Amino acid sequence: MRYLFLLAYRFLIKRKGSMFTASAAVGATIFLIIFNSVVLGGVVHGVTRDLGDMTWGHISIYNEKGLLERPDDQIIGHVLRDPAVVGAAPRTFATIKANHTLGLDSYSLFGIRAMGVDPIRELSASRLHDSIQEGEFLRHTGSAVIDDEVAKGLNATVGSYIQLKSISDEGPRSFRWLRVVGIFDVPGPTLLDETVIMHQTDLREMMKIKKNYSHEIIVRLRNTEETESVKKWIENSYLNDNDLNIETVDERGRVVITAYREGIQFVNILAYSGMMASSLGVITIMMMIVNSKVREIGILRSIGLTEGQVLIVFMIDGAILGVLGTIFGAIGGTLISLYLAQNPVALFSGLVPEVRFTLDALPIPMLVGFAMSVIASTYPAWRASRYQPEEAMRYV
Amino acid sequence: MSKLIIQTRELWKIYLGGTDPVSALQGINLEVREGEFLLVRGPSGSGKSTLLKIMGLLDLPSKGTIIMDGLETSKLRETARAKIRNQKIGFVFQSFNLIPELTVFENVMLPTWINNRQNINAKEETSSLLKTVGLEEKAHNYANELSGGQMQRVAIARALINNPSIVLADEPTGNLDSKSSLQVMNLIKRLNEENGQTIILISHDSEQERNATRVVNLIDGKLQN
Numbered sequence A: 001m002r003y004l005f006l007l008a009y010r011f012l013i014k015r016k017g018s019m020f021t022a023s024a025a026v027g028a029t030i031f032l033i034i035f036n037s038v039v040l041g042g043v044v045h046g047v048t049r050d051l052g053d054m055t056w057g058h059i060s061i062y063n064e065k066g067l068l069e070r071p072d073d074q075i076i077g078h079v080l081r082d083p084a085v086v087g088a089a090p091r092t093f094a095t096i097k098a099n100h101t102l103g104l105d106s107y108s109l110f111g112i113r114a115m116g117v118d119p120i121r122e123l124s125a126s127r128l129h130d131s132i133q134e135g136e137f138l139r140h141t142g143s144a145v146i147d148d149e150v151a152k153g154l155n156a157t158v159g160s161y162i163q164l165k166s167i168s169d170e171g172p173r174s175f176r177w178l179r180v181v182g183i184f185d186v187p188g189p190t191l192l193d194e195t196v197i198m199h200q201t202d203l204r205e206m207m208k209i210k211k212n213y214s215h216e217i218i219v220r221l222r223n224t225e226e227t228e229s230v231k232k233w234i235e236n237s238y239l240n241d242n243d244l245n246i247e248t249v250d251e252r253g254r255v256v257i258t259a260y261r262e263g264i265q266f267v268n269i270l271a272y273s274g275m276m277a278s279s280l281g282v283i284t285i286m287m288m289i290v291n292s293k294v295r296e297i298g299i300l301r302s303i304g305l306t307e308g309q310v311l312i313v314f315m316i317d318g319a320i321l322g323v324l325g326t327i328f329g330a331i332g333g334t335l336i337s338l339y340l341a342q343n344p345v346a347l348f349s350g351l352v353p354e355v356r357f358t359l360d361a362l363p364i365p366m367l368v369g370f371a372m373s374v375i376a377s378t379y380p381a382w383r384a385s386r387y388q389p390e391e392a393m394r395y396v
Numbered sequence B: 001m002s003k004l005i006i007q008t009r010e011l012w013k014i015y016l017g018g019t020d021p022v023s024a025l026q027g028i029n030l031e032v033r034e035g036e037f038l039l040v041r042g043p044s045g046s047g048k049s050t051l052l053k054i055m056g057l058l059d060l061p062s063k064g065t066i067i068m069d070g071l072e073t074s075k076l077r078e079t080a081r082a083k084i085r086n087q088k089i090g091f092v093f094q095s096f097n098l099i100p101e102l103t104v105f106e107n108v109m110l111p112t113w114i115n116n117r118q119n120i121n122a123k124e125e126t127s128s129l130l131k132t133v134g135l136e137e138k139a140h141n142y143a144n145e146l147s148g149g150q151m152q153r154v155a156i157a158r159a160l161i162n163n164p165s166i167v168l169a170d171e172p173t174g175n176l177d178s179k180s181s182l183q184v185m186n187l188i189k190r191l192n193e194e195n196g197q198t199i200i201l202i203s204h205d206s207e208q209e210r211n212a213t214r215v216v217n218l219i220d221g222k223l224q225n
């Protein structure tokens, strides 16, 4: 059996060009698949991280039907008792109209979202303050932090006074003048585009919401690995509160995250179909090798090699190409993943994928690539085994 | 009289494929006994190579049978035929059929690997055969680094490594100069004289008549005596 390896190896090694071309073709797809799964996996982690940091906290406590039925302080005070929780903050929402007058021109935006926050609690419960591009984060009542798209729409800058109005209510206290103290810019999928952040007191007064009640409490954890256990604990604390929805960011962001996941699966399918192309490369090059070895195959058959053994020789060649390609692809994929994990790059929407390289990204693409190479070589190997011994003498 | 080693009965070979079918062999009945040195002669295209290929189980006849050592070979499966080629027959062709990717040593040893015999010291036998053909210094060169005469001597060493009972040689000196030809022919003669190996040789060279124990003429696919 060992001499079959020797023959296979020598047949290949004497044609280094073909050998490297074929294994590069295999390696390229393996590389692409690893790259995809790691980088696109990083996109999902990045989206989840941003949604947790900005939008819903690691755990979100809310009431689908409207305001929470318990005062915020009570819920916040309770969840903060768990040492895994580093912060919790209330958020209240409204749909509003915003106006800004500059000289003789006035600008308005209709149907944008206002988010009322507690500026102090927000500091420990989210990373919204890190998204400030200009100015500073909210500190007092009477001020607002606006998203850069809102700033563009209103032609407002830091220092501008904008007027916010409730859409539903036309009463005397239903509007507010707020001074813009900061402009923020969040990455694409955080759903905070077109948002005005204001003090919760201002929002409650404008919307006539009773003091101490909010739509949502976001909870930030020391370590996201504890999410499930903290969620369980909170659930157990409020067993009788049917109105409370307690969801992790994965659950709350299910729609967004699933959309990304599906996109990634689609791209992965494309990458795996790229294997078809590289298997064609393997078939072509193996056929070239087989066709250039007809005489040798005849000689081998004439000294007693069987059809099956000829088949094995060329299958081994396919396997060698597979192993080489797999090694190239895995090394390439690992290097790029490690590089991206160390040097995060922002994508088009401002999203920074959170690339985490783990060795689990390797085995499946490697196995599939290797198997593909072996399968692709079955046809050329079969053709090789069909040459008859008398052909040894025909090719002089 | 020594025993029959190869016997052909009504052997026909008809090549289809071209515009007209060619009847390269037309009912050959030939008996070769152990230890014979048979010289096959005949004009070009008379079917000599075809006969040798079929007797060496490299190709199948269109009709007729070959009995080898009493074994009717036409019913054998391809793996069994491969085993006979490996163990009982040594081939030497006009175009020194070596594997260029293997060294001289590996080329000679290759049939023992295929044979997978446990009880012979293949390496020692390879070395001693290479010494016999005078190429022990070239053992670790690749086959394509040799001259034609050297390659043919390697091919002979390879043909002998499994100690076959029959050596089939198709114009082994056809591509060699006269000095190399002489070396190769002397080697073949020695096989027959010293080892008692059966030789079937195709040659145009009238010199070979002196070495042969019997001569047959093939004309238009038929044997003439």
Ligand SMILES: Nc1ncnc2c1ncn2[C@@H]1O[C@H](COP(=O)(O)OP(=O)(O)OP(=O)(O)O)[C@@H](O)[C@H]1O
Pocket: B015, B016, B017, B018, B022, B023, B024, B042, B043, B044, B045, B046, B047, B048, B049, B050, B051
């Ligand atoms: N594979 C093949 N396909 C078709 N015809 C063939 C094939 N091999 C040989 N022939 C034909 O069969 C006949 C006998 O050929 P063969 O090679 O046996 O002759 P030969 O006696 O060895 O000739 P030479 O002395 O020139 O080597 C020729 O007419 C040849 O053209």
Ligand SMILES: [Mg+2]
Pocket: B048, B049, B050, B170
């Ligand atoms: Mg011939």
